[in-house]
Amino acid sequence: MEHNYVAERQMTAESGIKILLVDDNENNLLSMEVVLEKEKYAFFRATSGREALRILLKEEDFSLILLDVKMPIMDGYETASLIYERDKLRQIPIIFITAHDYEEAAVFKGYQAGAVDFIRKPFNPEMLRSKVAVFTDLYKKNRLLKRQEERLQAINQDLLQLNQGLEQRVLERTIELEGLNQELKALNLSKDKFLSVISHDLRNPLTSLLASSENLSRNAEKLQPEQIKMFAGIINRTSHKILDQLNELVEWAKEQREKTSFKPQNLRLRQCINESLDLLRENARQKVITLENQVDDNLYIHADLLMFRSILQNLVTNAIKYTPAGGGTVTVTARAVDEMVELCIRDDGVGMSEKTREMLFSQFNAASLMGTSKEKGTGLGLLLVKDFVATHGGMIRVESELDKGTCFLFTIPKKKINFVL
Incomplete structure (x- = not known):
């Protein structure tokens, strides 16, 4: 079983869909992994806001961050604000995980901090998988668009170089003909x-x-x-x-x-x-x-x-x-x-x-x-x-x-x- 788990993690790493799980409770982290494991995601765990920031200093290309709101020392709102201070991390969507009711003030504070959605504890597995799937699919499409854009830029660059080469050859030929003339x-x-x-x-x-x-x-x-x-x-x-x-x-x-x-x-x-x-x-x-x-x-x-x-x-x-x-x-x-x-x-x-x-x-x-x-x-x-x-x-x-x-x-x-x- 351990061998299969390692193989799956290897496969998910190859898929490029990385999710950062942040919760001060190890059991909650494990529960989220179990619910989402079948989807072949690569998980990174953090039990505090500081640890999450350390991970993000080394890894930047996350598809999604599942972030607990209530944590000691640095809560989820503070952590989200610090994450989004870096330009390279602003494109990562954050879903807040909260055990509190959806009070209007709390929701507003969460969105102000940069959240894209909320999930209430204890979470519904199907709802968690569904919401995660939406954002990971969006990530894949954005990544595909980015690759296509890069390919298009490369093609345009090749065409530009080809055009410049043709212009240079035309110029050289023109100079040659003028010389012959x-x-x-x-x-x-x-x-x-x-x-x-x-x-x-x-x-x-x-x-x-x-x-x-x-x-x-x-x-x-x-x-x-x-x-x-x-x-x-x-x-x-x-x-x-x-x-x-x-x-x-x-x-x-x-x-x-x-x-x-x-x-x-x-x-x-x-x-x-x-x-x-x-x-x-x-x-x-x-x-x-x-x-x-x-x-x-x-x-x-x-x-x-x-x-x-x-x-x-x-x-x-x-x-x-x-x-x-x-x-x-x-x-x-x-x-x-x-x-x-x-x-x-x-x-x-x-x-x-x-x-x-x-x-x-x-x-x-x-x-x-x-x-x-x-x-x-x-x-x-x-x-x-x-x-x-x-x-x-x-x-x-x-x-x-x-x-x-x-x-x-x-x-x-x-x-x-x-x-x-």
């Missing part, structure tokens, strides 16, 4: 630059080469030996310069892909200008236009050779293009301004209106990638010029009036001096 834009820009450089830096020398070869082929029998030698010299020099520029462009395209294309160096300005003008003289000659280099021979700049050549040839080509045939001059001048050198490419051509000047360097004006002679604007070439000048830390502007010519002015850094200590 920027790379694509950079590749497209490099492609546009490369095509524009080919268009402006190679097409005009090729035009000169073709014009000389056509004259030589068409008028070979009529030309004097000196003229034949002149055209042959033009073809030879231009061909070599085109080959040199083509090799430079191939290397430049490779460096663009590797993002190492900007390589400034100290350059003798007059020499660089002469090399570019030589490639354009035949184009100018066909329109009876003179190209003049009025730059001082002792002036140096610190610039990327290919970019500077492209800037200069673009601007001179445009000057030739918009200067009417029959006599005109395109002049290149330069002057030192603080740490920069300001160059001016001036023509006495058709000029341009204020509206045209305002939109000159805009993307809207880049009407044609290859800059054909039919376009009204200056095309992608000027966008490339602006980009190359900005890469050097310089500025570009234009001064022009209709029928009075145009002057493009841009700045390039001066030669850098290396001090030797």
